[in-house]
Amino acid sequence: MDKKKLRNDIFLIAALLLIATIALIIFSFSSIKKNLIAKVYVQNDVKEVIDLSKKEENDYFVQGTHGEVHIHTYNGGIAIVESNCPHQDCVHMGYVYESNKPIICAYNEVYIIIEGKSLNDAELG
Amino acid sequence: MMKRLLLFIPLLTLISCSQTKIVNSKIFCFDTMININLYEGDSGNLKDIEGIFTRYDKLSDNYRSRDVHNVYTINHTNEEVVVDNGLYNLLNKAFSVKNEGAAYFDPLCGSLSKKWKESLEKGEVLSDEIINEELEKMHVSSIEFNENNKIKRLGEAEIDVGGIAKGYALDEVYTYLKNKDISHYLVNAGSSSILVGEKNNKSGLFSIGINDLTNAYIELKNCFVSTSGVSTQGVKINDVTYSHIINPVTGSAINNYDAVIVISDKGYLGDALSTSMMMNSVDEIKEIEEIQNVKTIVIKDKKIVYSNKDIEVKYH
Numbered sequence: 001m002d003k004k005k006l007r008n009d010i011f012l013i014a015a016l017l018l019i020a021t022i023a024l025i026i027f028s029f030s031s032i033k034k035n036l037i038a039k040v041y042v043q044n045d046v047k048e049v050i051d052l053s054k055k056e057e058n059d060y061f062v063q064g065t066h067g068e069v070h071i072h073t074y075n076g077g078i079a080i081v082e083s084n085c086p087h088q089d090c091v092h093m094g095y096v097y098e099s100n101k102p103i104i105c106a107y108n109e110v111y112i113i114i115e116g117k118s119l120n121d122a123e124l125g
Numbered sequence: 126m127m128k129r130l131l132l133f134i135p136l137l138t139l140i141s142c143s144q145t146k147i148v149n150s151k152i153f154c155f156d157t158m159i160n161i162n163l164y165e166g167d168s169g170n171l172k173d174i175e176g177i178f179t180r181y182d183k184l185s186d187n188y189r190s191r192d193v194h195n196v197y198t199i200n201h202t203n204e205e206v207v208v209d210n211g212l213y214n215l216l217n218k219a220f221s222v223k224n225e226g227a228a229y230f231d232p233l234c235g236s237l238s239k240k241w242k243e244s245l246e247k248g249e250v251l252s253d254e255i256i257n258e259e260l261e262k263m264h265v266s267s268i269e270f271n272e273n274n275k276i277k278r279l280g281e282a283e284i285d286v287g288g289i290a291k292g293y294a295l296d297e298v299y300t301y302l303k304n305k306d307i308s309h310y311l312v313n314a315g316s317s318s319i320l321v322g323e324k325n326n327k328s329g330l331f332s333i334g335i336n337d338l339t340n341a342y343i344e345l346k347n348c349f350v351s352t353s354g355v356s357t358q359g360v361k362i363n364d365v366t367y368s369h370i371i372n373p374v375t376g377s378a379i380n381n382y383d384a385v386i387v388i389s390d391k392g393y394l395g396d397a398l399s400t401s402m403m404m405n406s407v408d409e410i411k412e413i414e415e416i417q418n419v420k421t422i423v424i425k426d427k428k429i430v431y432s433n434k435d436i437e438v439k440y441h
Contacts, residue, residue, distance in 0.1 A: 089358060119342070121324070123335075
């Protein structure tokens with residue numbers, strides 16, 4: 001093998017590895033960035049899909065199985081702020097900013113799931 | 126030319142490594158959200174698993190009648206009831222788990238739990254008079270397991286298997302996945318009972334966050350993890366936190382801890398023990414751990430008061 005051919009091969013390997021590394025970094029970064037979508041379910045149907053990454057302040061009202069549930073988004077977080085459920089566990093939960101922490105109003109069969117980046121695969125408690 | 130083509134292999138490897146096929150589904154069962162993640166298998170497997178949860182949700186319901194004989198049916202008669210094989214076995218486990226260390230797990234505390242729930246909803250502590258009446262009902266009640274899936278409730282106490290049903294359903298899911306040769310999965314039954322398989326990475330470990338401790342997590346694979354606690358359903362009256370977990374011996378709704386986490390190889394056992402251990406002392410918990418081969422974390426006032434030596438709690 002002449003020296004020129006060897007140099008070209010090394011150059012090609014280096015170029016390919018560089019492209020692959022850059023592609024991997026871009027892929028990983030874009031996966032992290034496209035995060036935090038809140039899906040609001042009533043029973044098993046998606047009623048609202050909310051992009052939390054816009055960090056907008058908004059109100060949403062969904063009809064649960066026993067009454068209307070008032071949902072509020074603020075600064076990238078989401079909360080149930082009003083519900084006619086007896087325990088008010090969902091309201092007391094406050095704003096949730098990360099995935100794997102669903103907000104559940106069992107009485108109205110409303111639940112909110114945030115999908116996207118999370119530090120853990122699941123949460124206990 | 127061949128040599129140059131071979132150079133593309135590392136690139137292809139990198140691209141293929143970044144793609145993981147996951148089939149996922151979320152269903153509302155047991156008054157909570159069930160999140161099923163399979164890293165192998167297909168949508169048919171998801172449907173089968175959803176079917177297991179839906180079935181046990183119906184069978185264990187003690188609040189309303191469904192299209193099958195369920196716990197509600199049994200609670201509303203003293204006649205013999207023919208039940209589904211799944212409910213028969215679930216009830217059998219619920220009534221025998223006391224012998225596996227869950228001394229404070231009593232499925233006959235259904236009406237006492239309901240009375241506490243109604244009282245706490247009004248912001249009131251249940252009176253001693255009602256507690257004693259309910260405890261008396263429990264003492265004189267029992268259940269008969271007869272041949273051909275026949276169940277007979279004796280007495281007035283109501284059955285509640287809510288503390289064990291999700292774990293039992295997870296046991297069925299585990300058996301199903303094992304039979305299908307599926308080992309990469311994470312099935313989260315409402316954050317209180319989780320079936321942990323193997324993750325699609327080198328270690329196979331999943332990171333499981335602990336909500337009662339700030340930024341804490343444990344890394345697990347191939348086990349069941351169950352937790353009971355007061356953080357989401359506790360009610361504070363005059364600075365005392367009352368729980369949905371009732372002590373079946375005293376009738377009290379005050380627990381010793383904020384949360385107990387149990388790592389085990391059986392879902393129903395982990396669920397029952399985590400509930401029962403809320404009333405145990407730490408020394409008793411250590412004893413049960415040894416006998417039942419489970420690992421435990423006990424949390425009070427946002428701190429770990431006991432953790433099994435084989436569990437490493439990490440922090441982000």
